[in-house]
Amino acid sequence: MLTLGPLGFAVPWMLAALAALPVIWWLLRVTPPAPRRVRFPAIRLLFELERKDDTAARTPLWLVILRLFLSALVIVALARPILTPGERLSGGGPLVIVVDDGWAAARGWERRRTTMDWLLDQAEREGRAVMLLATAPSGSSAAPEAPGLASPREVRTAAQALAPKPWAPDRHALVKRLEGISLPAPAHVFWLSDGLEDGDAFALAEALQRLGPLGVLVDPPQAAPLLMLPPDADATGLTARLTRVASEREVALIVQARGGDGRLLARERLILAPGASGGEVRLELPQELRNRLARLEIEDVPGAGSVILLDERWRRRPVGLVSGTPGRADQPLVGDLYFLDRALRPFTELRRGTVAELLKREIAVIVMTDAVALVDAERQALAGWMQGGGVLLRFAGPELARKPDALLPVALRGGDRVLGGAMSWSRPASLAPFPAESPFAGLVPSAEVMIRRQVLAEPTLDLPDKTWARLTDGTPLVTAEKRGAGWLALVHTTANTEWSDLPLSGLFVDMLRRVVALSQGIVGVEAENVLAPERTLDGFGRLGAPPPTAVGIAAREIDGAVAAPEHPPGFYAQGAVRRALNLAPGVGEPAPIERLPAGAARAEYGDAEREAELMPWLLALALLLAALDGLISLELRGLLRARRPVRVERLARAAALVALLVVGAPPAWAQAPAGEAFAMAAAREVRLGYVITGVEEVDAVSRAGLIGLSQVVTRRTAADMAEPFGVDPEKDGLHFFTLLYWPTVPAQRPPSPEAIRRLNEYLEYGGIIFFDTRDGGAGASLGGVGPGTQALRALTRGLNVPLLVPMPADHVIGRAFYLMREFPGRWTGGTLWVQRDTDRANDSVSSVIIGTNDWAGAWAVDEASQPAFAVVPGTGNQRELAYRFGINLVMYSLTGNYKGDQVHVPIILERLGK
Amino acid sequence: MTADGLVAARRAEEISATLPPLLLAAQRIAATVSHGVHGRRRVGPGDTFWQFRRYHVGDPPQSIDWRQSAKSDRVYVREREWEAAQSVWLWRDASASMRYRSSAGLPTKLERAELLLLAVASLLVRGGERVALLGGGERPSSSRGQLNRLALALAIGQGLPGRGLPGFEPVGRHGRVLWIGDFLAPIADTEAILGRYAHHGVRGHLLQILDPAEETLPFAGRVRFEGLEEEGEALIERVEAVRGDYGTRLAALKAGLAALSARFDWTFAVHHTDRPPQEPLLILYTAISEASDLLLPARR
Secondary structure, X not given: OEEEOOEEEOOHHHHHHHHHHHHHHHHHHHXXXXXXXXXXXXXXXXXXXXXXXXXXXXXXXXXXHHHHHHHHHHHHHHOOEEEOOOOOOOOOOOEEXXXXXXXXXXXXXXXXXXXXXXXXXXXXXXXXXXXXXXXXXXXXXXXXOOOOOEOHHHHHHHHHHOOOOOOOOOHHHHHHHHHOOOXXXXXXXXXXXXXXXXXXXXXXXXXXHOOOOEEEEEOOHHHOOEEEEEEEXXXXXXXXXXXXXXXXXXXXXXXXXXXXXXXXXXXXXXXXXXXXXXXXXXXXXXXXXXXXXXXXXXXXXXXXXXXXXXXXXXXXXXXXXXXOOOOHHHOOOOOHHHHHHXXXXXXXXXXXXXXXXXXXXXXXXXXXXXXXXXXXXXXXXXXXXXXXXXXXXXXXXXXXXXXXXXXXXXXXXXXXXXXXXXXXXXXXXXXXXXXXXXXXXXXXXXXXXXXXXXXXXXXXXXXXXXXXXXXXXXXXXXXXXEEOOEEEEEEXXXXXXXXXXXXXXXXXXXXXXXXXXXXXXXXXXXXXXXXEEEEEEOOOOOEEOOOOOOOXXXXXXXXXXXXXXXXXXXXXXXXXXXXXXXXXXXXXXXXXXXXXXXXXXXXXXXXXXXXEEOHHHHHHHHHHHHHHHHHHHHHHOOOOHHHHHHHHHHHHHHHHHHHHHHHOOOHHHHXXXXXXXXXXXXXXXXXXXXXXXXXXXXXXHXXXXXXXXXXXXXXXXXXXXXXEEEEXXXXXXXXXXXXXXXXXXXXXXXXXXHXXXXXXXXXHOOOEEEEXXXXXXXXXXXXXXXXXXXXXXXXXXXXXXXXXXXXXXXXHHHOOOOOOOOOOOOOOOOOOEEEOOOOOHHHHOOOEEEEOOOHHHHHOEOOOOOEOOOOOOOOOXXXXXXXXXXXXXXXXXXXXXXXXXXXXHHHHHHHHHO | XXXXXXXXXXXXXXXXXXXXXXXXXXXXXXXXXXXXXXXXXXXOOOOOEEEEEEOOOOOOHHHEOHHHHHOOOOOEEEEEEOOOOOEEEEEEOOOHHHOOOOOOOOOOHHHHHHXXXXXXXXXXXXXXXXXXXXXXXXXXXXXXXXXXXXXXXXHHHHOOOOOOOOOOOOOOOOOEEEEEEOOOOOHHHHHHHHHHHHHOOOEEEEEEEEOHHHHHOOXXXXXXXXXXXXXXXXXXXXXXXXXXXXXXXXXXXXXHHHHHHHHOOOEEEEEEOOOOOHHHHHHHHHHHHHXXXXXXOOOX
16 A cells, blocks of 8 residues: 555555556647537538638647546546555454443444444455454344354444444353454454443453453543433422433533323433533423323433333322312311322322312322212213223212212112220221232231221122222222223222221322322233333334344333343333333443553544545546536537527526525516526617516506506507516616606615615616606695605615706696696696706706606506506596606607707797797 | 328418417517608509699699689699509518527527518508519419418418529519528529519519628637538638638628629618617618609609
């Protein structure tokens, strides 16, 4: 390899071909370019001219240089230049690459892949054998193959198939596998580590050093792995927690809360303070949203570690407490509601209200105390709600004992049963162990809980099935019945301490928790049941179908389960029960690899800059140049010429159209061609022009008005007027128009200084601007302050408007074609202001005419050439007079003071008469 | 209907679809010119009243306007405006070389020639003259329908290979001809046919239509020129070098045509397709009108 500064050449001998460039130069210069072919009618005149000048046109120098450059480019490209060739591998032995592909590698996986590619490029170039080892267990049941050497090409496919796993690496297993390996020559070993200590890092480094010199790559501090911890749930929200390798950098991250459907529910900023090894952020969500939460994740940080899956345990169910008679029931330490409130509030969203109020919103559980009298409507509403999945929990009491109603899981005997007390032989009863099929299964009945009084169920055949808890003497304490998708449960004692000690014990809270959980579908979770993997995370933290290696977990083991190939993190479900297995609890606090054996070189990813192969780029450039050269050749031979004008014009039009669409210009503007085409079109025929105000309606009226006037002028006079053009003084040439019609509207922006300069030049060189304030309809003459007049003042600031006078009776405008005394437009009246006649500049032609009568409105015609607007008041031949005034105006602008002598006719005649 | 018949019918439909715009354009430019040219302003045979004049000895008594004479002591003669209908034969070059334009923004020479031909015809018909297409095989007519027939004949002629010069056809002793073409054929050919017409007492007008590129030869470098009428090819190594010579030759051709016309008392004018069509129209119209006047001096 030949190296020149940052450039290296893999095939340097190709550069010798550069010596051929002068020959190419000579050849290119000698050959004349192919002639253009031109079809030409007057060819007879050219016949004998052929031989007069024999110096053939040569290929232009710049084209020769272009072609030489092209050739040089191809030659250099074939020499396979490489930009910033990297360092070489040491020694001549094989290359060993060890990759940590556990969960922590996901964040910097691109860097790892780049590094692997780079290493494999080198190995391929130098023909070394490669061994690729991954530390994370793959999960396949087959025993891992004994590591062996392979060609870089084979290893590359394996390396590309490598992906981070959603569990921790097992370096210990790798150390074991390495024990039996011997290589033919000392290898160069690279360990692409994830930077986390797991207790075996030192051992692995030692084992690798036995194979050859070891380089350990770790992530740069800003890319160190992050680990989300399960959040803490409390009454008002979740606290998302995050841990990392302690670092001195402050890191700002964003925690996203997403629903089961992937929808973003909340987004909070989380700052990891310098030196801190973790951080937390509160996510406060409305109850309904919170219960939809399915995962928390760190935005833009891929990896299984940055995702926490949430299941029912983090949800707070809305629980309704039916407040019966206020007062006593709420009394502290005495009332039923007091105890229920204290027990439920920490883990549920507790609402109070009547049945109707509670049922208005989503509610999972309704708890009803004894002292609630239900009306039929409420009973029906509750029954329907239970059919839909609600859980109704009732407590017994004196009222129920006296008069059992129908909304009960079991039939009650009348009256209550008193256990113990002065009048009884029996003692207060305690709880028996909970039946296995009961939702309370697993709870330990407290011996301190004594039930002194209860209501009794009628013994029926199905009573044992309906019993969730019973006393030591076998009488049911809690009975329940499935109602549709929901439950109806009855606690046969009160929710206060009057009948039992139950509300005082922690068991009460646990039982309530189980009942509330029942509403979430955690029913029948038997410890032996196996939860099958439903959806699991991959190494990048994406939820997907579980891999084939994933197997189910027994329900009782899921709390202690650690993410592993058999149990990738994800959701495990059986029936309606769905539990999340998260990575974080089984991983522990991340800690950096501190200790490495002597001789191991530690470096960060990215130190190995990727060397760039330039050949494809150079060849692509050469190809582009060749295409350009081809185009130039075609152009030189005239093969592009024939169609070009059309195309350029179209392109210009398209570009103008796009530009207009972008700036949202009015459509009237779009009809006028732009730039040179505008000038050509404007100059070729006589046209009227109007100033584009930017107000669409006004411009449309101007255009229609001038079209109408042009038609009339063409019909009646020798002037042949083409279609009028809209003119933008900011950019269009004005000199092509003898007359510019300018309706003044407040919405128009005052012209820029450049436009003012051009307008002044236009006036100076004989142009006429006809300002129409269109205020006649507003009842204001020019002296008044109609909106158009105000706009006129704003727009003409800076214009060289000459001294104006009201039009004298004998002004040329009144005689230019028709003899006229008044000049109505859409409106009548109003004064026409013109330049003082005594100004001899510009042949006494008034460069500015100002009126108020909205003439364009009177001239305007629609597509059928019918007048578009009514004239006001419309008496007599007002529109005809308006047209006549327009014709006079056009004639005035075309002929100047030509008809001025008409003014003097009376005097001349008088003199002749003498 | 046979296949040929179908094709012919379809072609006729296509052609007639293009007629109105061409006619309209021709009449539009004709209208602008007619404003500038007023009646013949001559006394002559006709129906339109021209003026009363005092009776002179020798006037035929039938010409006395008795009503006018009765109003005063003098005797008046009613004179009518001269309205002699003139036959004008029009011809345009429809050869391949006329179908040329140097840029898409310009009309081809043929388009311009036909526009002018129809405009002249429109003016003439309006003035009461009779027009016909030279070589069209029809008698001159001054009816409005003649314009449509002309336009149709032109449109049909577009599909046929035309000749660079008109053939000879007896047009009557005092007929006028108007030839519109590029006259790039060797001048001897033009002279031969023109002389033949002039020999028969026919007078006429040549309008040479040139594309601006033919005037300026705006090419550069090594160019292989091809004729449009199979004249052959010319390879010019550097067009810039021959531009001056080309200009000289073109000027010589024009001068030759002008001299030829002058010799036979014809008129000659050059028109470029990048100029408005009104310009030559005015020249042509006045030339034809004046020529008529010269030919038939008014009786006074």
